[in-house]
Amino acid sequence: GAVVSQHPSRVICKSGTSVKIECRSLDFQATTMFWYRQFPKKSLMLMATSNEGSKATYEQGVEKDKFLINHASLTLSTLTVTSAHPEDSSFYICSADRVGTEAFFGQGTRLTVV
Amino acid sequence: GENVEQHPSTLSVQEGDSAVIKCTYSDSASNYFPWYKQELGKRPQLIIDIRSNVGEKKDQRIAVTLNKTAKHFSLHITETQPEDSAVYFCAAPAGNTPLVFGKGTRLSVIA
Numbered sequence: 351g352a353v354v355s356q357h358p359s360r361v362i363c364k365s366g367t368s369v370k371i372e373c374r375s376l377d378f379q380a381t382t383m384f385w386y387r388q389f390p391k392k393s394l395m396l397m398a399t400s401n402e403g404s405k406a407t408y409e410q411g412v413e414k415d416k417f418l419i420n421h422a423s424l425t426l427s428t429l430t431v432t433s434a435h436p437e438d439s440s441f442y443i444c445s446a447d448r449v450g451t452e453a454f455f456g457q458g459t460r461l462t463v464v
Numbered sequence: 465g466e467n468v469e470q471h472p473s474t475l476s477v478q479e480g481d482s483a484v485i486k487c488t489y490s491d492s493a494s495n496y497f498p499w500y501k502q503e504l505g506k507r508p509q510l511i512i513d514i515r516s517n518v519g520e521k522k523d524q525r526i527a528v529t530l531n532k533t534a535k536h537f538s539l540h541i542t543e544t545q546p547e548d549s550a551v552y553f554c555a556a557p558a559g560n561t562p563l564v565f566g567k568g569t570r571l572s573v574i575a
Contacts, residue, residue, distance in 0.1 A: 356507075382562075384562045391570070392567070392568070393553065393566065393568045394553070399562065445562075447563065453510075453555070453562070455507040455508050455509075457506070457507050458507050
């Protein structure tokens with residue numbers, strides 16, 4: 351199956367700083383990637399759809415200025431959590447999928463804001 | 465848009481018994497139904513999927529059944545083993561939108 355690589359897998363940052371998470375599709379071109387947030391013992395919540403060469407589409411309730419998404423190439427999407435606060439601590443996971451087929455997930459990033 | 469309901473939220477079974485997890489979906493146009501297994505702190509992994517042109521698919525101890533009329537699909541795990549313990553998610557697409565996931569089922573297999 352296709353491979354999606356996400357980096358870093360864990361990050362601890364101080365409150366007020368920004369953190370960048372990268373998501374790469376290693377063996378196929380992904381015009382669209384997706385960013386999810388997962389709270390402990392909860393399901394995957396779609397945050398935004400990352401579109402190559404255009405603006406991301408955010409789900410209702412997700413702050414665009416807080417969670418900056420850039421999809422500069424067909425193989426790379428980045429999520430930047432700006433001015434992070436403890437409530438932003440969570441498991442963030444990306445995926446790239448082809449319409450009508452399975453989603454290929456990155457390894458996930460556990461963000462802890464102290 | 466698509467709405468996916470998953471039950472139960474938690475399930476405990478004795479090793480060797482079967483486990484069944486059910487999902488319903490709302491969009492009759494959905495035609496692809498995957499099941500993912502997620503171990504603690506890891507990414508979800510596809511374990512089985514089914515397309516709308518078949519009613520059942522089996523892969524060793526895992527099977528998925530689909531009832532398009534009733535808009536529900538189920539995951540069946542037979543002869544459960546401790547390593548089957550994980551969170552399982554069903555999902556369904558809605559047109560050209562990404563997969564919509566169920567809320568997950570935490571399966572515990574007791575040795």
